[in-house]
Amino acid sequence: MSDVFTGMTPERTSGEKETGSIPPWELRVFGSLTALHAGRSLPLGPLRHRALLGLLLVRLGNVVATGQLVDELWAGRPPRRPIATLQTYVSHLRRALASGGEQGRAEARVRHRSPGYVLEIDPELVDVHRFETLVDRGRRDLTHQRFRSARDELTRALALWRGDPYLELTSYGPIADENERLEQLRLTAVETRAGACLAIGEADSVVTTLYPEVQRNPTRERCVGHLMSGLYLLGRQAESLRLYEQTRRHLAEELGVDPGAELQRVHSDILNQRLPVSEPPLSAGSCVTTDRSAAPASPPPAETPANPPEPAPAPSADVPTPLPERRLRRPRRPVFGGGTVDRSGSRTLRPPRGARSRGALVGRDRELAVLGGHVLDALEGGSHLTAVLGELGVGKTELVQELARGLQELLQEVVWGRCTAGEGVPAYWVWAQIFRQLAVSRPEAFRKAEARFGSLLAPLILTPESGLRTVNSDAPSARARFLTQDAMCETLLSLAADDPLVVVLEDLDQADESSLELLGLLRTRLHCEPLSIVVTADDTAVAADFMGGNAVAEALGDSRTRSVRLGGLSPWDTRELVAGHTAADVPDDVLGLLHGRSRGNPYFLHQFIAAVGDPGLLGDRTAVQNALADVPLGVRQALGRRLAGLPGPVLDVLRCCSTLGSAFAFDLVDDVMGARTDVESAIGTATRCGLLRRAAQPPFLLSFHDELVQEVLLGELSGCDRARLRESVARALGQRRAAPHGEQEQRRDRVRRTTRLLAAPGTPNSARVPAPAPPHSA
Incomplete structure (x- = not known):
């Protein structure tokens, strides 16, 4: 959330206490739990050491019993000597905290006090305490109608929110409870600040800030009410009333309740036009955004409690003003992610302020600009299907979420569905999610479609009031399935014609x-409708060949489908991601190790950083090398899911290859596996899927495209399986040496023939890989 409020904090008066300032020694809980001295991270140790500090910190100043700490640290499965281990943890924390104090004096102390331990620290040195203090002051100022002061205090408070508190420790019960409490307090601060901004006429800031919050927390009625008021004050009454209808339906479906009296009162005031409406500052055809490089406005003068609420100020070009109408207009030169102006003078789309603080989109500005341009073009009737491709963990979902936040800031509706594989998943499941959202956001239009097509839409959830789904156990005929898909297409096209989607x-x-068949039919029906479809998919070809059949390959390979392919981050972007995640000063050689091991995959990078433990250890090359020697559990699971779609014979061949070192000959694999396996076909499949690659120079050795895949496959083998495979390798090598000259020539001919097949057009990486040194060659 911090980026939302960057540059908005005015100077404090000289006599006022600097609660929002950063002390030289600080304990941070927003994001990862970190102790800082003069900007340097202190070595708090592995995860469980930091968990001990977190458990004491959430009860700051109170004694926590030793037995309670043991239960919470080890969740009922303590080590053989839990008390001694706990004392070791305490000793380590004491040394770590003392290392940052002045002249050896610890700013934070872990003291033994019967029957347990207590953490003693000046609360002003803990960022969460300063956050709570500023929120309390802001709420008090609002109560006394000091609106500008309330806004400023709450802006400072929210600027401290660098990420979810205790980010890596939420698996511990008490810390998870504290995390949830602080999140509710953050939402309260956001709502209170919005109330103060409305009182001084800053409706545009309210809309910009609250729209993503309402998307994530649709049951926060005060947040919804402030957003409705902000929309109305900007002259967008229809959107405000639509938001109320969406919230009312959501509350009825999820909780079975009506909106509260406060939200109903806001709705009534809008219907009766009891709020002053300011003129829209720009025409309906402009796409407006905030230029982050623009200098912030100077702070307003202080106000006294006697001052009445001020009228809305005149809009400024530096203030984000969403569209007065819902229909999106595409700029002539679509740029998503920048603050440029097109030739017609219209501003272009960009993600909302504060997106970086939530996360994680680093090094994707170019891809975001391309994806945004494709979507805007589709909404004007261009190519309607855009595919975001890349391996698992590379950031496909984060990129599309960033795009959705930018569109939603302009109140362009984005509906989202996630495909799920497995037994029991009903037909059209992803489309059922889409239609369920549309039934809530566009109730009148959806009811018309339901009345038009009737039972043909039965596979979808058509009664959001009851949440019931009718499951027909009888397999529909081909004609019935086509009519159902036709009805779904007509419904989507009709809804998009009313409002871009x-x-x-x-x-x-x-x-x-069934979902893929519907997508295929919809693609043939799209011409000039303002409908954009964005899909994400694994680009390893495993899914296209073995999970989705030809339908996935057909959709992604169509000439009208545009694609955005994500690769690993560059070393520079890896540096930025590590800095944002750890707030630690990481040397270049360690960054090189992290980047090389993760290949720039953001998810893998986070997993390896977590394996290191304390962010302070990232400065120790030896500690990082030791941590990177193993493949973290999260990476193993991700790569395991990627491999799970392969046929059994292909997996068997790959497991055999994993024991042969960094490079190996095809005929050696063939000899080890024997005649019972079609090695040639399996190697070809693995090469098409991007799992294996072939060297461009003789002797055309094979190697794994990713050493992590090789390590995961090798780790799946038991000790007996490894020994058996090594015996087979030794036996095959011995037989090859003893074979007559004629058999060796036949084997070489077969290897050359297979090599030509593997190098055929369409095989990835067939001619671009340098030849590695051959550890196992004939």
């Missing part, structure tokens, strides 16, 4: 056959 289908490679 962006549909996101996540993990298309996991979609059921």
Whole structure:
């Protein structure tokens, strides 16, 4: 959330206490739990050491019993000597905290006090305490109608929120409870600040800030009410009333309740036009954004409690003003992610302020600009399907979420569905998610479609009031299935014709056959409708070949489909991501190790950083090398899911290859596996899937494209399996040496023939890989 409020904090008066200032020694809980001295991270140790500090910190100043700490640290499965181990942890924390104090004096102390331990520290040195203090002051100022002061205090408070508190420690019960409490307090601060901004006429800031919050927390009625008021004050009454209808339906469906009296009162005031409306500052055809490089406005003068609420100020070009109408207009030169102006003078789309603080989108500005341009073009009737491709963990979902936040800031509707594979998943499941959202956001239009097509839409959830789904156990005929898909297409096209629509289908490679058939039919029906479909999928070809059949390959390979392919981050972007995640000063050689091991995959990079433990250890090359020697559990699981779609014979061949070192000859694999396995076909499949690659120079050795895949496959083998395979390798090598000359020539001919097949057009990486040194060659 901090980026939302960057540059908005005015100077404090000289006599006022600097609660929002950063002390030289600080304990941070927003993001990862970190102790800082003069900007340097202190070595708090592995995860469980920091968990001990977190458990004491959430009860700051109170004694926590030794037995309670043991239960919470080890969740009922303590080590053989838990008390001694706990004392070791305490000793380590004491040394770590003392290392940052002045002249050896610890700013934070872990003291033994019967029957347990207590953490003693000046609360002003803990960022969460300063956050709570500023929130309390802001709420008090609002109560006394000091609106500008309330806004400023709450802006400072929210600027401290660098990420979810105790980010890596939420698996511990008490810390998870504290995390949830602080999140509710943050939402309260956001709502209170919005109330203060409305009182001084800053409706545009309210809309910009609250729209993503309402998307994530649709039951926060005060947040919804402030957003409705902000929309109305900007002259967008229809959107405000639509938001109320969406919230009312959501509360009825999820909780079975009506909106509270406060939200109903806001709704009534808008209907009766009891709020002053300011003139829209720009025409309906402009796409407006905030230029982050623009200098912030100077702070307003202080006000006294006697001052009445001020009228809305005149809009400024530096203040984000969303569209007065819902229909999106595409700029002539679509740029997403920048603050440029097109030739007609219209501003272009960009993600909302504060997106960086939530996360994680680093090094994707170019891809975001391209993806945004494709979507805007589709909404003007261009190519309607855009595929975001890349391996698992590379950031496909984060990129599309960033796009959706930018569109939603302009109140362009984005509906989202996630494909799910497995037994029991009903047909059209991802589309059922899409239609369920549309039934809530566009109730009148959806009811008309339901009345038009009737039972043909039965596979979808058509009664959001009851949440019921009718499951027909009888397999429909081909004609019935086509009529159902036709009705779904007509409904989507009709809704898009009324109002532009962006549909996101996540993990298309996991979609059921019926959902893919519907997508294929919809693609043939799209011409000039303002409908954009964005899909994400694994680009390893595993999904296209073995999970979704030809339908996935057909959709992604169509000439009208545009694609955005994500690769690993560059070393520079890796540096930025590590700095944002750890707030630690990491040497270049360690960054090189992290980047090389993760290949710039953001998810893998986070997993390896977590394996290191304390961010302070990232400065120790030896500690990092030791941590990177193993493959973290999260990476193993991700790569395991990627491999799970392969046929059994292909997996068997790959497991054999994993024991042969960094490079190996095809005929050696063939000899080890024997005649019972079609090695040539399996190697070809693995090469098409990007798992293996062939060297461009003789002797055309094979190697794994990713050493992590090789390590995961090798780790799946038991000790007996490894020994058996090594015996087979030794036996095959011995037989090859003893074979007559004629058999050796036949084997070489077969290897050359197979090599030509593997190097055929369409095989990835067939001619671009340098030849590695051959550890196992004939």
